[in-house]
Amino acid sequence: HEADGSTNNGIFQISSRKWCKNFTPNVPNQCQMYCSDLLNPNLKDTVICAMKIIQEPQGLSS
Template sequence: AGMVSLVLLATLASLLTGNMGKIFQRCELAQVLHHAGMDGFRGYSLADWLCLAFHESRFDTGTVDHEADGSTDNGIFQINSRLWCEDYKSSARNLCHMHCSDLLTSNINDDIVCAMQIVQQPRGLGAWLAWRKHCEGRDLSQWVEGCNV
């Protein structure tokens, strides 16, 4: 019986970790974002998106930041629960039609879809303070250097 429960425990652990966050390598993320059509989307380069993701989450999809107003910033792009996702705590508008925890998994397709929605707003990538502070108006070529995209 001990061996069976050990196997079940190992199986359960692998199922749980399969849904957890992931820390991307720079070029790995560049490939994913490139394939998603983000290079040039709304006039922003792949380097803009990489710079943003690095300064928001260090490429870690499991990142959650708790804000003073009770909202949370979630995932690789630190998407806020006040407007963009449902956290069941605040009266969120949930404009991306997703639960905030969906932004914390290793699959970033939903993060990409939501970020593309956010960037279509009038402020563009300027909606992210980290992008304005660390990326806007700078030479960002090092972000895609050697990435083969």
């Protein structure tokens, strides 16, 4: 959990600030998934989200 209320989720520690839907309303959801989905042992959705992040200009530093 971060000071701003966001969370880092799953094996890649994907942030709820931009990439997944958490309990905070009105935040971007670029991967179009719930953050809890990133905790699933089936890593397919997590890898798909990570691939979207990599394609961004900031890449994994995002």
